[in-house]
Amino acid sequence: xxxxxxxxxxxxxxxxxEKLKKSIQRFLLDSLAGLE
Amino acid sequence: MNSYFLFKELEEGVDPFSxxxxxxxxxxxxxxxxxxxxxxxxxxxxxxxxxxxxxANAGEHLGLGFKKAGFDQIIIKGKSETPVFLFFxxxxxxxxxxxxxxxxxxxxxxxQIKKNLQDDNLHVLTIGPxxxxxxxxxxxxxxxxxxFSRGGLGAVLGSKNVKAIVVPRGNxxxxxxxxxxLLNEIRKEVFRRIEQDPLYQATCKYGxxxxxxxxxxxxxxxxxxxxxxxxxxxxxxxxxxxxxxxHLIRINEGPLKGMEFRGGEVSPVRAFAGPCxxxxxxxxxxxxxxxxxxxxxxxxxxxxxxxxxxxFEKGLISIDETDGLNVRFGDTDVVISLLEKIALRKGIGNxxxxxxxxxxxxxxxxxxxxxxSVKKVEFQVDPRPARPGIAWGFAQAVSSRSDAAxxxxxxEFSDSLPPETFKHLFGMEKTGENMGKIIExxxxxxxxxxxxxxxxxxxxxxxYSRKAKTVQWAEGLSAIIDSLGxxxxxxxxxxxxxxxxxxxxxxxxxxxxxxxxxxxxxIGERIITLQKLFNVRxxxxxxxxxxxxxxxxxxxLKGRHRYPKEQFELLxxxxxxxxxxxxxxxxxxxxxxxELNLYDEICKSQTLVHKLPNKGK
Numbered sequence: 001x002x003x004x005x006x007x008x009x010x011x012x013x014x015x016x017x018e019k020l021k022k023s024i025q026r027f028l029l030d031s032l033a034g035l036e
Numbered sequence: 037m038n039s040y041f042l043f044k045e046l047e048e049g050v051d052p053f054s055x056x057x058x059x060x061x062x063x064x065x066x067x068x069x070x071x072x073x074x075x076x077x078x079x080x081x082x083x084x085x086x087x088x089x090x091x092a093n094a095g096e097h098l099g100l101g102f103k104k105a106g107f108d109q110i111i112i113k114g115k116s117e118t119p120v121f122l123f124f125x126x127x128x129x130x131x132x133x134x135x136x137x138x139x140x141x142x143x144x145x146x147x148q149i150k151k152n153l154q155d156d157n158l159h160v161l162t163i164g165p166x167x168x169x170x171x172x173x174x175x176x177x178x179x180x181x182x183x184f185s186r187g188g189l190g191a192v193l194g195s196k197n198v199k200a201i202v203v204p205r206g207n208x209x210x211x212x213x214x215x216x217x218l219l220n221e222i223r224k225e226v227f228r229r230i231e232q233d234p235l236y237q238a239t240c241k242y243g244x245x246x247x248x249x250x251x252x253x254x255x256x257x258x259x260x261x262x263x264x265x266x267x268x269x270x271x272x273x274x275x276x277x278x279x280x281x282x283h284l285i286r287i288n289e290g291p292l293k294g295m296e297f298r299g300g301e302v303s304p305v306r307a308f309a310g311p312c313x314x315x316x317x318x319x320x321x322x323x324x325x326x327x328x329x330x331x332x333x334x335x336x337x338x339x340x341x342x343x344x345x346x347x348f349e350k351g352l353i354s355i356d357e358t359d360g361l362n363v364r365f366g367d368t369d370v371v372i373s374l375l376e377k378i379a380l381r382k383g384i385g386n387x388x389x390x391x392x393x394x395x396x397x398x399x400x401x402x403x404x405x406x407x408x409s410v411k412k413v414e415f416q417v418d419p420r421p422a423r424p425g426i427a428w429g430f431a432q433a434v435s436s437r438s439d440a441a442x443x444x445x446x447x448e449f450s451d452s453l454p455p456e457t458f459k460h461l462f463g464m465e466k467t468g469e470n471m472g473k474i475i476e477x478x479x480x481x482x483x484x485x486x487x488x489x490x491x492x493x494x495x496x497x498x499x500y501s502r503k504a505k506t507v508q509w510a511e512g513l514s515a516i517i518d519s520l521g522x523x524x525x526x527x528x529x530x531x532x533x534x535x536x537x538x539x540x541x542x543x544x545x546x547x548x549x550x551x552x553x554x555x556x557x558x559i560g561e562r563i564i565t566l567q568k569l570f571n572v573r574x575x576x577x578x579x580x581x582x583x584x585x586x587x588x589x590x591x592x593l594k595g596r597h598r599y600p601k602e603q604f605e606l607l608x609x610x611x612x613x614x615x616x617x618x619x620x621x622x623x624x625x626x627x628x629x630x631e632l633n634l635y636d637e638i639c640k641s642q643t644l645v646h647k648l649p650n651k652g653k
Contacts, residue, residue, distance in 0.1 A: 006065075006108050011122070011129065013196055014055060014114035 037519070038062040038080040038091065039566045040637075041111060048573055048641055052084040052188075053170060055115035061201070062109045064163060067099035068211035069099055072226055073523030075099040075275035077319030083187035084172045084195075085336070085391050086411045088571040089436045090187035091518075096179045096274045096282075099521050100206030101159040103525030112130020112196065121149060121162075134199040139165060141329035142177035149200055150633035158498065161201045161580065164331025166379040167194035171389040173336030173414070177328055181298035185333045186439050187413065188391075214548030217480040222541045226534065233530040234474055235450075238461040240271060243281040244302040244525075246461060251454045252423055254309045257316035263300065267317050272298055279526050290368065291319040292325055299324065306417060307334035311342020311408075313365040323371050330379035339414030340392040341374050344384075347403045357399070359383040375520045405587055411575065413438035419584055420596040423452040427503040427510070429599075430607050434507065434582050436567035444528040445510035447488060448497035450474050481553065500603045504610035512560025519563065564633045565615070566622050569634070572623060573643050582608060618649045626650045 038060045050056045059081045066074040075097035083090030102108070108129035119134040137148045145162040159179055167174035167190035174190030175183045184190075193199075213219050230236060238246050245260035253259035257266075266288060273280035283300040287293060304324035308314045309336050314323065327334050341363075347353040348363040355362060357375070361370055361384075377385025387395045392414050396407040402628030408415045410432050416439045419429030431440040450458065450471065458466035462474075475485070475493050483491050488506050510528070514537055527534045536553035544550055551559075571577035589601040612619045616628045626648050629635050638644045 007106055007127070008109040008111065009107055009129070010111040010113065012114045012118075013112065013116040013198070 037109060038078050039089070039563050039570070041081045042089070042107070043566055043570050043637065044084070044122060045111060045113070046082060048410055048643060050082065050580055052082045052087065052090075052192060055196065056113070057082050057192055059112040059189070059192055059196065060109065061102065061107075061112075062519075063099045063102045063107070063451055064519055065108075065440070066211070066546050067521040068103045068209045069213060069224055069542075070204065070210070070276050071219070071522070071542055071546075072230060072277040072279070073274055073526060074521050076518070076519075076523055077102060078518050079176070079184050079189055081187075081189050082574065083189065083413075083437070084170070084191045085188040086413050086438060086571075086575065088565045088575040088577060089413060090189050090192075091437050091442070091567075092176070092184035092186055092189055093518055094182045094184050095521075096182055097205065097207060097522055098159050098161075098203075100209045100275065101203035102206070103211065104206030104209040105203040110201075112198070115195065116197040119197045119199050121202060122198060123153065123202040126206050134197075137199055138168060141165070142331050143180040143329055145200060146177075146180050149202060149259070153202070155204075157205045159203050159205055162331075163190040163193050163199060164329060164379065166331040166389075167191050167551045168199070169379065169381045169389070170194055171332065171378060172391045172394070172396065173333045173340075173382065175328075175333040177331060180328075183328065183333070185303075186335065186416075186442075187437055188333070188336075190331050190333075211546060212545055215545045219543065219545035222538065222545050226538060226542075227278055229479070229533040229538070230277075230526050230530070233526075233533045234462050234464075234477060235530045236279065237463065239281050239525075239530060240279055243283055243300060244529075245300065245305075247302050247424060247449075248305060249453070249461060251457045251459045252452075255315050258309050258320070260306060263317055267321065268300060269296060274523065277523065277526065285321065287318050287321050287325070289316075290322045291372070291438045292322045293318075295325065295327075298326065304334050305412055307338030308371065310418070311483055312345060312371055313342075314371065315366055319368040319371075322368065323375065326372055326375050330375060330621070332375060332379055335416055336374065336414040337378060338406060340378070340388045340395060342369055343392045343396065343407050344374070344388065344405045345401070347399075350406070352401050352403045352406075353369065353399065396627075401436045405585075408602050409578065410435075410438040410584060411571075416440050418588075418593055418596070420588060420593045420599050421498065422545060422596050423447040423497070424499055425452050425497040425503070426607075427506040430503060430604070430611075431507045431510070433584055433604075434608075434611055435511070436564065436571060442514060442635045443507060443510050444514050444524050445503075445506050446528060447478070447506055447532065448495055448503075450531065451495040452497040474531050478532040479538065480532065481535065481537070484535070500607060502610075504607040508611055508614035511564045512557055515560045515563035516556055519559075552567070558632070561615070563632060565629065565632055566634060566637075568617075568624055569629075569638065569644060572647060573641050577622075579608060579612075579620070582622055618651075622648060622649055 045058045063080045080091045105124040119138040121134045123130045142164040146160040170191045172188045176190045242260040250259040267285045269284040271280035272282040285300040286296045308320045308323045392407045393409045393412040396404040427445035428440045431443040455466040464470045588599045617624045
């Protein structure tokens with residue numbers, strides 16, 4: 001998908017830890033297409 | 037995507053200052069593509085000021101830094117036990133202690149963090165004392181001279197004990213491109229559209245000060261021309277943009293005499309010359325710089341101080357309640373004293389730090405009548421019919437963050453100018469023929485032109501006709517521009533240099549995705565509807581809430597007439613109809629929500645399920 005890699009990170013400061021790191025490339029495709 | 041994740045990740049009814057509030061940073065897919073001004077970053081959170089949807093946007097080169105760090109979206113939840121700053125780089129992040137910098141001003145924090153990390157090549161987003169002290173309109177400063185302004189999102193970071201967010205500078209970052217040939221073609225076209233725009237030369241010269249050219253300024257020493265002659269040193273530009281509309285400026289008088297910095301936007305003038313009646317640029321820029329160092333958002337702090345001055349003048353608030361300050365209009369020293377009191381929540385500042393709506397509720401005694409806010413957010417501009425037009429004023433009443441700058445409905449600007457100003461800015465006489473040339477230039481499809489400007493198309497700034505439709509249309513386009521990471525200075529300012537067709541080509545060139553202009557307009561509509569639903573869920577944003585304070589409909593202001601209530605109600609009807617929402621309640625209908633594929637999300641909220649009408653009335 002060209003220039004969009006869509007990397008998302010969720011940080012939980014309660015634990016000072018990374019909660020989730022994932023690609024949101026698929027989400028972007030879906031959300032732009034209105035399928036989410 | 038920020039709107040979606042905020043809606044999805046935030047538990048309904050959460051206090052904006054609780055650890056459960058969610059702070060989202062998003063970088064658009066076009067950032068770093070080499071297209072002009074594709075450097076913007078959007079942040080979103082539940083606003084401590086409105087209690088509803090909060091968002092703010094900044095750029096220059098910032099977006100490239102987040103890209104270089106390896107992230108397109110960062111979501112921060114919870115609360116750190118001790119003050120920290122977050123450093124994102126190389127696809128990872130570090131949490132650093134911030135006890136040593138807690139309490140510092142924003143510019144000082146930027147310097148200290150760079151020193152601590154032994155790296156000058158960084159972008160630093162930081163809160164000041166105002167954010168730490170949970171001032172409800174605290175902002176986030178970016179690298180000393182830019183800010184994520186409205187809605188108090190700096191206080192959200194403060195509530196989480198996050199002093200700053202740091203990323204590397206990304207000047208060498210280049211986004212991977214799907215179709216370099218098409219990118220090259222659309223880039224040339226965008227440059228051509230910017231450089232040939234009728235307002236290009238004036239905007240390069242004055243930046244956003246074009247809004248206050250001589251004949252429409254607030255005073256002799258507050259015009260764009262005066263600023264250009266006396267305070268501007270040289271033009272400055274942003275990432276890959278030919279339009280150098282920012283400035284290196286100098287303060288010539290007052291406590292900060294001789295100080296030079298990047299700045300000179302029209303917002304400080306709106307903040308301090310309007311509500312507080314400061315009379316010259318040196319005073320305005322001084323207050324602006326001090327606000328930035330404390331991390332105070334200017335439009336809100338100017339609004340709340342202006343309200344205090346009004347109430348003081350009318351005898352509703354006495355000197356015993358202002359810590360002995362003689363709070364007179366136009367007094368720069370008083371404004372400076374109040375900025376400190378508000379940021380540090382000292383004395384009367386502790387009440388003012390709550391924002392003008394809450395402050396008036398706390399003090400009472402008739403001061404409530406004089407507060408000027410929409411959904412508890414201080415006015416960006418007073419909506420009583422004035423330049424740059426009816427649509428700009430109205431947009432505040434319905435905007436998800438109560439701010440016309442977010443919506444940017446600027447089609448009326450050219451007609452709002454007196455003939456001599458028009459000639460000065462556009463380099464041509466204000467005639468029907470030349471207005472026709474501007475209309476012809478605007479990047480509107482035939483359908484948009486007919487819907488927004490009539491048939492035959494004309495721009496008439498002082499009429500109410502089609503202005504609500506203009507706002508609804510601008511909201512959608514603006515949401516697309518923010519989502520892509522593009523600067524609005526050229527894309528929606530100027531004479532509408534770009535339209536949906538250009539954005540469609542940009543997306544295809546960079547990502548390879550093919551979206552028609554109709555699909556993009558629908559995506560814009562979905563974003564705006566989702567933000568509206570967030571506000572319905574969190575602050576019951578019905579038709580009754582989409583309004584101005586009573587005083588706006590009752591009293592004129594400094595030569596402007598009162599806002600005609602009956603016209604306002606008609607605008608609301610037209611606005612909801614344009615969105616396909618229920619006119620009676622102002623709420624999106626279930627039918628519309630299904631059409632936008634948002635129904636599954638809505639079903640997760642019992643509040644929304646019970647509140648939303650099935651079909652419009």
